[in-house]
Amino acid sequence: MKKTLSGAVGLIALLTIWQLAALKYNSVLFPGPYEVIKSWLDLFKDGSMTEHIKTSMLRFAIGYIVAAISGIVLGMFFGWFKKLWNFFNPVIQVMRPISPIAWIPFIVLWFGIGDIPAVVIIFLASFYPVLLSTIAAVGRVDKIYLKVAQNFALTRFETLTKIVLPASFPQISTGLHQAIGTGWVFLVAGEMIGSQSGLGFLIIDSRNNLRPDWLLAAILTIGIIGLLLDELIKWIEKQIYIKWGATEKHEG
Amino acid sequence: MYIEVKNVSKDFKQHGQIFKALSDVSLDISKGEFLCLLGPSGCGKTTLLNAIAGFDKISSGSVKIDGQEVKGPSARNTTLFQNYGLLPWRTVQSNVELGLESRKLAKIEMHEISDKYINLVGLDAFKKNYPHQLSGGMQQRVAIARALAVDPEILFMDEPFGALDVITRANMQDEITRIWQEYKKTIIFVTHDIEEAVYLADRIVIMAPNPGRIKAVIKVSLGRGRDRDVKEFFNIRDNILDIFEMKNHDAIEYFL
Numbered sequence A: 001m002k003k004t005l006s007g008a009v010g011l012i013a014l015l016t017i018w019q020l021a022a023l024k025y026n027s028v029l030f031p032g033p034y035e036v037i038k039s040w041l042d043l044f045k046d047g048s049m050t051e052h053i054k055t056s057m058l059r060f061a062i063g064y065i066v067a068a069i070s071g072i073v074l075g076m077f078f079g080w081f082k083k084l085w086n087f088f089n090p091v092i093q094v095m096r097p098i099s100p101i102a103w104i105p106f107i108v109l110w111f112g113i114g115d116i117p118a119v120v121i122i123f124l125a126s127f128y129p130v131l132l133s134t135i136a137a138v139g140r141v142d143k144i145y146l147k148v149a150q151n152f153a154l155t156r157f158e159t160l161t162k163i164v165l166p167a168s169f170p171q172i173s174t175g176l177h178q179a180i181g182t183g184w185v186f187l188v189a190g191e192m193i194g195s196q197s198g199l200g201f202l203i204i205d206s207r208n209n210l211r212p213d214w215l216l217a218a219i220l221t222i223g224i225i226g227l228l229l230d231e232l233i234k235w236i237e238k239q240i241y242i243k244w245g246a247t248e249k250h251e252g
Numbered sequence B: 001m002y003i004e005v006k007n008v009s010k011d012f013k014q015h016g017q018i019f020k021a022l023s024d025v026s027l028d029i030s031k032g033e034f035l036c037l038l039g040p041s042g043c044g045k046t047t048l049l050n051a052i053a054g055f056d057k058i059s060s061g062s063v064k065i066d067g068q069e070v071k072g073p074s075a076r077n078t079t080l081f082q083n084y085g086l087l088p089w090r091t092v093q094s095n096v097e098l099g100l101e102s103r104k105l106a107k108i109e110m111h112e113i114s115d116k117y118i119n120l121v122g123l124d125a126f127k128k129n130y131p132h133q134l135s136g137g138m139q140q141r142v143a144i145a146r147a148l149a150v151d152p153e154i155l156f157m158d159e160p161f162g163a164l165d166v167i168t169r170a171n172m173q174d175e176i177t178r179i180w181q182e183y184k185k186t187i188i189f190v191t192h193d194i195e196e197a198v199y200l201a202d203r204i205v206i207m208a209p210n211p212g213r214i215k216a217v218i219k220v221s222l223g224r225g226r227d228r229d230v231k232e233f234f235n236i237r238d239n240i241l242d243i244f245e246m247k248n249h250d251a252i253e254y255f256l
């Protein structure tokens, strides 16, 4: 409750400062909150904003889910066969710090333009946190669980799916959380390359049409959706931690 | 003999030196026996238990169960670990069903079995709970139900009640005795509590460290439903205390 109140106060303060600052400048260069919110509602009314959001969310969901699944599957594999990981680890460590944006020229060459570049960039941004947290999690599974698996004569596959995966899930979910953040950040960049729709396209489009009010409306939308996504995954993460009986993370 | 442990040794390398955790241990255990391994910390109780259960490879000697050489853990036997080893993401019920899942039973049959053993340990009201919602004693009960659900021939228990308070511990001792009598399992039970061993065991294997070895085997010829404060009970306990004191005599002789 207190937190919500402080948040509201901060928001009102920001809007006030923004409005005051906007009064000083030409609204073509820097529109105030009133104008932006009005244009924002207009964009919703004519349906274009909803369309952009839908497109962006769909691309994001595909890139993120593919990254999450392949990150978890490969992470389980490399976490289990640690020796193999020692071969791939240096390669991944070199690839990981490369911003997905650096790949754009290749992505366009290989995949053309349209939906795919955005999806690929979201994938690249989300994949590494999931992969690395999964590998670390599998390595940290309590030995007692493996003994229990042996004890009840579980097969290797059962041990992986019934013991190792759930045992490492809390830590994997931390990677999934991190990935949703970075993935969303790179959505805009992905949609700036030759897309004809989506929030990233809306930004380019606003620039081309000299509509700073749209631009800010798009930026606000990206921020708000990012916040909601983060809250959603935080909530899921918390449920996982509660169910797993771990209390050391996220209690508020 | 049902279980035959013959001249078993187990070496560990520690800082480049060889450490004898078990040295030339031989032991026969008959079917349906309640056997306690008793001894101070580090004398190799867990090592011996793991060797019989097949979790650890031995350095020399042989372990046979029912005439078969032990090569690894078998689904016919179950081990109760000191920290229970319950899976925190599963409810009591599905923890108990873990060992049954690969048996291709119908869901109903599986639930019937798990219900039976959850009942047996008195946790019917908690079968939908998660382990972290239970007390230590209740968690140990779940582990016992899970072990019994696969109907093992041998139950290995490594200080199963070590973390429990005195009263819960006494209750669990009665419970395991009752289960043992009813289901006629062979139980190999590790403890470093002398009274617990006297209360539970048919025979007590007394071990000593450095190198880990069997010092004596004591038969406890008290009836079941044992009384902890009768003379016979004290006599056996004192007898064991004497055996442990011999260790000091050994040491003195060594220094003389």
Ligand SMILES: Nc1ncnc2c1ncn2[C@@H]1O[C@H](COP(=O)(O)OP(=O)(O)OP(=O)(O)O)[C@@H](O)[C@H]1O
Binding pocket: B012, B013, B014, B019, B021, B039, B040, B041, B042, B043, B044, B045, B046, B047, B048, B192, B212
């Ligand atoms: N994996 C290992 N590597 C090296 N040394 C080990 C290993 N496991 C056990 N030991 C050593 O073997 C000896 C016997 O260990 P063990 O765990 O069997 O003792 P214990 O009788 O069960 O003791 P406690 O009552 O403390 O559980 C100890 O000195 C221990 O340090």
Ligand SMILES: [Mg+2]
Binding pocket: B045, B046, B047, B158
């Ligand atoms: Mg031990």
